[in-house]
Amino acid sequence: MSESTHKILCNACKVELKGLADTDPQLYGCPVCGISDTRDNVMREATEYTKEMIARDFQDSVRNTARKSKLLKFSGKPIPHGVYRFITDYKG
C-alpha cells in the first residue's frame, strides 16, 4: 500500500481524515465525527483494512475461477471481518 495512492477515511463518515496540527502534529482525526488517533495507529488500522480488502478480492477471483472450471472446488476459509475505525478508499 502506498500512502500517495490511497486516502485515509473515517469508516463511519467516509470522509478523509485531516491532520490535527493545531492540537498535536501526531494526531489525525475525522472532521465530521471527531474520532482521532495518532498517525501511527491510523496508518496501521487503515493498512490492515486494505490488506483485508485485497485478501477478499483475491479470494473472490479464486472462487470465480473455481466456479467456471467444474473440476476445481473452492475451499477457501472465509476471511473474518475486521472492525476498523479508519479505512482507505481502496476499491480493488
Ligand SMILES: [Zn+2]
Ligand atoms: Zn467520522
